Amino acid sequence: MDKLKVQEIKNIIDKLEEKEYLKYIDMMSKDNRESVKKLALGLSKKLDKSRIETERLIKLFEIEEHFIEKGNTLIGGIDEAGRGPLAGPVVAACVVLEKNPMIKKINDSKKISEKVREELFEEIKNNSISYGIGIADNNEIDSLNIYGATMLAMRRAIEMCDIKPDFILIDGNQAIKEISLPQKTVIQGDARCSSIACASILAKVTRDSLMKEYAKIYKVYGFEKHKGYGTLEHVDAIRKFGVTPIHRMSFLGKILEQN
Numbered sequence: 001m002d003k004l005k006v007q008e009i010k011n012i013i014d015k016l017e018e019k020e021y022l023k024y025i026d027m028m029s030k031d032n033r034e035s036v037k038k039l040a041l042g043l044s045k046k047l048d049k050s051r052i053e054t055e056r057l058i059k060l061f062e063i064e065e066h067f068i069e070k071g072n073t074l075i076g077g078i079d080e081a082g083r084g085p086l087a088g089p090v091v092a093a094c095v096v097l098e099k100n101p102m103i104k105k106i107n108d109s110k111k112i113s114e115k116v117r118e119e120l121f122e123e124i125k126n127n128s129i130s131y132g133i134g135i136a137d138n139n140e141i142d143s144l145n146i147y148g149a150t151m152l153a154m155r156r157a158i159e160m161c162d163i164k165p166d167f168i169l170i171d172g173n174q175a176i177k178e179i180s181l182p183q184k185t186v187i188q189g190d191a192r193c194s195s196i197a198c199a200s201i202l203a204k205v206t207r208d209s210l211m212k213e214y215a216k217i218y219k220v221y222g223f224e225k226h227k228g229y230g231t232l233e234h235v236d237a238i239r240k241f242g243v244t245p246i247h248r249m250s251f252l253g254k255i256l257e258q259n
Contacts, residue, residue, distance in 0.1 A: 001027045006035045013043055021047045053104055061100035061194045063186060067167050074098055074129060076165025077195025078157060078176070080150050081109070081203040085228030086238070086255075087221075087247045088211050089137045090146065092153035093202035096165045097195045101127040106197045108190035109204035121205045124198045131198075132160030133206050142250045151177055157199075171196045218244045 001009065013024055021043055028040035064075045080092040103123055105116055112120075125131055134156025136149035144152065154176050158164065167182050171189040189196035208227055215224035221237045221244065228234070228246075238247070238255055 001036075002031055002033075006033065006039070009036060009039060013039060016043075018047070018050055054102070057100065057102050057104070057106070057194070060106070060192070060197065063169065063189075063193045064097060064100070064195055067169075067184070068098075072167035072182075074163065074165045074167070075195050076158065076161065076168040076181075077171075077189070077193055077197070077199045078154050078168055079109075079171040079190050079196050079200040079203055080153060081200070081207040082228070083146055083150060084230075085248070086230045086234060086251045087138065087223070087228035087244065088214065089135045089207065089246075090141060090150050090153050091203045091207040091210070092134045092150065092157040093199040093206065094132045094134075094154070094157040094161055094165065094168070095124060095128050095195050095198040095202060096130040096161055096163060097198070098129050100194060101198075103127055103194075103198070106194060106201065108188075108197060109200040111191065112201075114208070117201050117205050120201050124201060128198065130161040130163035130165075131202060132157045132162075133202060134158070134160060135206075135210075138246050138248045141248050145250070147174070155179060169193050169196055171200065214244075214246055218246070 009028065016024060025040050025044050025047070028036050031037060067075060074096050076094045076096045078092060078094045080090055082088060082090040103120065105112060106120060109117055134153040136153040140152060141149040155178065158168070158179065165181065169189060170176060170183060170185050173185050173187055175183055175185055186193055186196060190200040191197070211223045211227040220241050222233050226234050235255055238252070243249070243252065
């Protein structure tokens with residue numbers, strides 16, 4: 001190690017697998033150069049951070065593990081995105097897991113950045129047994145109300161799974177009606193369950209992508225920024241330009257009255 005230049009050492013540790021960290025931390029700590037000792041310290045902090053994340057991910061799967069021990073082999077986590085906006089659909093996702101995928105950074109979609117959500121989108125799909133995405137549009141929201149439309153989107157998400165779950169975990173405190181699958185509601189499940197966290201990310205990324213596409217059609221509303229939520233910019237656009245075919249008329253009463 002002492003025959004290598006500092007930059008050469010840095011290039012090596014940048015490519016290391018985690019199982020090799022301790023070996024290189026030990027070697028670099030014995031190096032007389034302060035710059036190499038700093039690299040050892042940095043790698044040690046990286047290892048500590050990784051271990052903390054591993055412990056978090058193990059804990060995040062505890063609820064699923066509980067139901068697996070009871071004989072359920074395919075746990076489906078369900079969450080939705082888009083209950084509150086003034087425009088666009090509500091989107092639900094179901095992610096079916098049989099074991100802990102240990103995907104770093106998975107969490108409640110609201111707690112991670114858009115960039116991280118998009119990075120995790122494909123990784124979640126690739127590491128799940130199955131997944132499904134269900135959508136209820138603004139007309140169905142107006143017809144059924146947001147609760148009914150959300151339940152519809154969730155049922156559709158389950159139906160879209162190639163391999164169906166044998167047990168489902170649902171974010172929140174409202175069970176899904178009109179399904180025969182055993183289910184359990186989990187308050188703040190998107191921050192407590194791996195499968196629900198994964199579902200929250202798929203639902204959020206899917207809905208955001210749809211709203212970005214709508215932004216290309218309805219260019220003056222700023223859908224790519226607020227995703228249909230009732231921001232001042234959005235409300236001002238409704239008052240100035242009127243409603244679009246994707247607005248939820250049942251959500252716009254007071255806004256239209258003030259126009």
